[in-house]
Amino acid sequence: MKLLSIGKTLAVIGAFTMAVICLGGCRTRPPRIQPPQGIYACPAEIKITDKKHHAKIYYTTDGTVPTKLSTKYSGPFLVPDSETVRAVAHAKHDKPSKVKAETYTCQPTVNQVDLAVLLQLGFNLPPPKHLVAYADIHSSDLIYPAAQALTPFMNRQVLCPNCLLSANFSPQRPTARAEAAVILVSILMAGQKVQLLSAAGSDTVLASVPDAAGLPAFARRYIATAIQNGVLILQAGNTVLAAQPYTHADLAAALNTIQTNFGTVVVPPK
Numbered sequence: 001m002k003l004l005s006i007g008k009t010l011a012v013i014g015a016f017t018m019a020v021i022c023l024g025g026c027r028t029r030p031p032r033i034q035p036p037q038g039i040y041a042c043p044a045e046i047k048i049t050d051k052k053h054h055a056k057i058y059y060t061t062d063g064t065v066p067t068k069l070s071t072k073y074s075g076p077f078l079v080p081d082s083e084t085v086r087a088v089a090h091a092k093h094d095k096p097s098k099v100k101a102e103t104y105t106c107q108p109t110v111n112q113v114d115l116a117v118l119l120q121l122g123f124n125l126p127p128p129k130h131l132v133a134y135a136d137i138h139s140s141d142l143i144y145p146a147a148q149a150l151t152p153f154m155n156r157q158v159l160c161p162n163c164l165l166s167a168n169f170s171p172q173r174p175t176a177r178a179e180a181a182v183i184l185v186s187i188l189m190a191g192q193k194v195q196l197l198s199a200a201g202s203d204t205v206l207a208s209v210p211d212a213a214g215l216p217a218f219a220r221r222y223i224a225t226a227i228q229n230g231v232l233i234l235q236a237g238n239t240v241l242a243a244q245p246y247t248h249a250d251l252a253a254a255l256n257t258i259q260t261n262f263g264t265v266v267v268p269p270k
Contacts, residue, residue: 032050034046039106040104040105046085048085057088065099078117112172126269159216177245185226188262199221202225210239231258
């Protein structure tokens with residue numbers, strides 16, 4: 001019985017000691033960022049959890065150290081490009097935690113959801129007046145708003161006029177170079193920044209492009225317009241390589257050209 005009493009006394013003393021120490025400010029345990037850093041098909045969905053109940057979490061994605069003035073974490077969010085997520089936890093009466101960081105690197109090729117999220121952000125694309133019911137994405141999905149915003153500019157019938165259009169958005173499917181060109185030109189046209197070249201003008205632009213003969217007839221005008229305006233960069237041998245996957249480097253170059261040549265692009269709802 002004496003041993004039990006001594007053990008209880010020590011426990012009480014230990015708890016009291018910790019309480020006294022924490023009056024000076026214990027440090028909150030650092031938050032947990034999921035998934036772990038690595039290479040992902042962007043955009044990656046990020047979740048941050050606290051290791052101490054009721055701790056408030058603040059995070060940044062711009063390279064700065066998070067503080068109480070940074071974005072407060074309220075739920076999962078999307079990282080649209082290669083970047084580092086930094087987070088800090090603040091528990092009441094405790095010092096802020098050490099900063100936790102995870103770095104995410106996008107795969108080199110762009111898939112459909114990559115394009116949707118990045119173009120929605122880049123052009124502030126509005127939601128369409130009429131939503132499309134896709135079979136593979138739902139209104140509760142984080143990518144849903146971006147997919148809907150991109151839909152009016154996808155113009156799938158341009159690339160395949162006689163195809164039965166799919167009911168799927170296919171978020172993880174790699175985007176082809178020709179698809180990206182059609183979408184970017186469609187956005188620029190909606191923003192009244194470019195006009196679609198005529199058939200004759202398209203033939204002139206594509207005259208020195210060896211693989212232009214294989215382009216769908218309706219797509220030729222879009223792709224020629226993209227080339228003329230620097231939105232689609234020809235590849236080795238002056239080729240379009242229409243079916244090749246579009247890369248993040250391609251998209252970055254296109255967005256930089258658009259910003260330089262056209263400035264802000266304002267797109268009205270469709």
